[in-house]
Amino acid sequence: MHHPPVTIHDKQFSIYLPERKILHSVEIVAARLSHDYRGKTPLFLSVLNGSFMFASDLMKEMSIPCEISFVRLSSYTDMHSTGKVKEIIGLKESIKGRHVVVLEDIVDTGHTVAGLLPQLHQQEPASVEVATLLVKPECLQHDLQIKYPAMSIANDFVVGYGLDYNGLGRNLRDIYKVM
C-alpha cells in the first residue's frame, strides 16, 4: 500500500503508523482488557471526538461482555491544582460500583486525563483505568498510570484514525505525522 503525503490546511503530513499496525496494536489492548476484566463487565467511557475510531475497533475485538458510553469534555475551563480542568458532559449512567475504562485518543502532557480521573473517582466507581490509542511519554507532565496504551510515539504532531488538525484529518485510515 502506497501512502503519499497529505496536505491538511497549511501543513504537510507523511505516513507514520499504517492501518494494519494500528489495528494490530488495538487487538493486543483488547485481548489484555478481555483477560483482565473477565467477569467484571467493564464500562468504557469513550472521550469524543478523537477516540471514536479507536473505541469502535476496540469494541469489535472485545471477547467479554462490556458496555460503552460516549462523553465529551467541556471547553469551559476552571483552574485547579492540576491546571485547566474540563468538565465531563453527557455521562448519563451511574458509574458507581462500575469498572470504568476511559478510552482516549492520545495522552500528551496528561493534563486532560489528570483532570478527568478525580471527577470520575468522586462518583465512586469500583475501579478506573485508562486505555489510549497513543501516548507521548516524553511529554507527560503528570504521574499518571496509563495501564493500556496501544502505541507510544515521539513528540510529533499526528493526525488520522480519529485525530484531527483543526477539524480535518479524522477520516484518514492511517496515522500521519507533520513533516
Ligand code: 5GP
Ligand atoms: P493532554 O491533555 O494529554 O496534553 O492532551 C490531550 C489532547 O491534546 C488530546 O486529546 C488531543 O486532542 C490533543 N493532542 C495532543 N497531541 C496531539 C497530536 O499529536 N495530534 C492531535 N491531533 N491532537 C493532539
Ligand code: MG
Ligand atoms: Mg482526547
Ligand code: MG
Ligand atoms: Mg483535536
